[in-house]
Amino acid sequence: MSIVVQKFGGTSLNDVNAQSLLLSQVRKAKEEGHDLVVVVSAMGRLGEPYATDTLINMLDITNGSVELKNKDLIMSCGEVISSSVISHLLNIHGMESVALTGFQAGILTDDNFNNAKILDVNTTKISKYLREGKIVVVAGFQGATKDMDITTLGRGGSDITAVTLGGFLKADRVDIFTDVPGIAVIDPKIIPSPPYIKNINYDTMYKYASHGAKVIHPKAVSVGAKYDIPIHIRTAFLHDGCTIISNKQEENKKIIGIGVDVEFDFGCISVFLDSNDVELKEKVNGCISLNTDLKLGANWYDDYLLIHVDSDRILPLTKRLYRCFDIHKLI
Ligand SMILES: Nc1ncnc2c1ncn2[C@@H]1O[C@H](COP(=O)(O)OP(=O)(O)O)[C@@H](O)[C@H]1O
Ligand SMILES: N[C@@H](CC(=O)OP(=O)(O)O)C(=O)O
Known part of the structure; x- marks a missing residue:
């Protein structure tokens, strides 16, 4: 059974x-x-x-x-x-x-x-x-x-x-x-009706959940990977549609998502993207250099960019980044 x-x-x-x-x-x-x-x-x-x-x-x-x-x-x-x-x-x-x-x-x-x-x-x-x-x-x-x-x-x-x-x-x-009906490219409380991800692998989801996508606990994602068990994120408000966390990930996605994490008086914005896409990385760099008034520092890691921001500036910068990427065209 x-x-x-x-x-x-x-x-x-x-x-x-x-x-x-x-x-x-x-x-x-x-x-x-x-x-x-x-x-x-x-x-x-x-x-x-x-x-x-x-x-x-x-x-x-x-x-x-x-x-x-x-x-x-x-x-x-x-x-x-x-x-x-x-x-x-x-x-x-x-x-x-x-x-x-x-x-x-x-x-x-x-x-x-x-x-x-x-x-x-x-x-x-x-x-x-x-x-x-x-x-x-x-x-x-x-x-x-x-x-x-x-x-x-x-x-x-x-x-x-x-x-x-x-x-x-x-x-x-x-x-x-x-x-919410799955993992979105950004918290729907920040940008209403964002696109949702259909398939995401354990490794990327672990990082995304650890950097703001708090819809699932990151430790739960690593347990899922350990037992190779698919995790479906869904809402009881709808019968269809969900995000599947498993070993599979959608191909050709330029951008995975933007995670937002606020801790006391400062916060972090993490942008997860295709690390091989030089053009996109330049676009992101261009976008954050235009917004120096809002950020405390930014560092590139393997497949994501981490931006430190004062917590009261986090929402304006996140919204500007979202608009600047034109995410609807990237996923
Ligand atoms: N990338 C994201 N995709 C979807 N939801 C997200 C994302 N990032 C943060 N969230 C937030 O996660 C919330 C669901 O998690 P949570 O409040 O812990 O619910 P629950 O009580 O079901 O555990 C959503 O309401 C949403 O605001
Ligand atoms: N009730 C606990 C545990 C939990 O997982 O809650 P939720 O599934 O509503 O995020 C908490 O608030 O931390």
């Missing part, structure tokens, strides 16, 4: 409409004959009751530092709540399911609290439920140490849970459901 892992991020769980789209995606995969593991993140974003940042804010950090082990315990609760709610929803809609925390799912990590690494997965329990025909809903972003202390995997870590489970279970593919 083929196994599919479907991961739903916080933005794909946070209201009744999103949850009903989740149900229809799960039903579709079940009807296609797959055994299903569903990995869920905490519902919503800061301000919403069970979002990770809301839970962190319940610890009063004004009176001293937070013990990381304790912080992990509260941070893991959002995903546990989601797994219980989603499993219940599946059951009441006629899709038999069971909810597991990361610990119950057999996810063993090191004791680097807040940023733990998965060391092993004992899939016995998941496999047993799958054999019984149940959909297994696993709380993402967490595991437990050999001493049974709860850990979390670093922010955005539910993607790591999903791809790691896919690898250990020898799944056919991992679907990452989010609020």
Whole structure:
């Protein structure tokens, strides 16, 4: 039997409409004959009751530092709540399911609290439920140490849970459901309706995700490469269309994408392009030399250009670069 892992991020769980789209995606995969593991993140974003940042804010950090082990315990609760709610929803809609925390799912990590690494997965329990025909809903972003202390995997870590489970279970593919229909050439929050990438290889995606394309956690991409498991980035709002991360990459693409990363008071813009295209490199150099007022420094690496910018100038420069490349003609 083929196994599919479907991961739903916080933005794909946070209201009744999103949850009903989740149900229809799960039903579709079940009807296609797959055994299903569903990995869920905490519902919503800061301000919403069970979002990770809301839970962190319940610890009063004004009176001293937070013990990381304790912080992990509260941070893991959002995903546990989601797994219980989603499993219940599946059951009441006629899709038999069971909810597991990361610990119950057999996810063993090191004791680097807040940023733990998965060391092993004992899939016995998941496999047993799958054999019984149940959909297994696993709380993402967490595991437990050999001493049974709860850990979390670093922010955005539910993607790591999903791809790691896919690898250990020898799944056919991992679907990452989010609020965008794939990996775009630039964050759609910066440039609305940008072109989307159909196929991207693990290596390029790892670099792109590490430099601003935060739609997937870079560690999840490297786990995908390790197990050679295709990762589909998609949205539950649409049935068709996705980006496939695998060993394949579209040929003849001059430009892969622009990643934007803001850290405190400075930021980085990374431009990923065909490193053999001298003409394009000159165009890029020309474009950034026209914008010296906005940049702190720029360095070429193998296949990307990294530009350092003050964080308040990052959006204007990104938009100018995007316009200057005329990306629609380059991809
Ligand atoms: N190159 C890109 N392509 C698509 N989305 C991107 C890109 N770069 C950044 N993003 C952002 O990633 C977001 C999805 O990731 P995230 O907020 O972590 O969702 P989730 O809650 O599903 O994990 C999108 O809303 C989008 O703004
Ligand atoms: N809820 C965790 C883990 C996670 O992966 O979330 P999301 O899939 O919504 O990015 C976080 O906010 O870091």
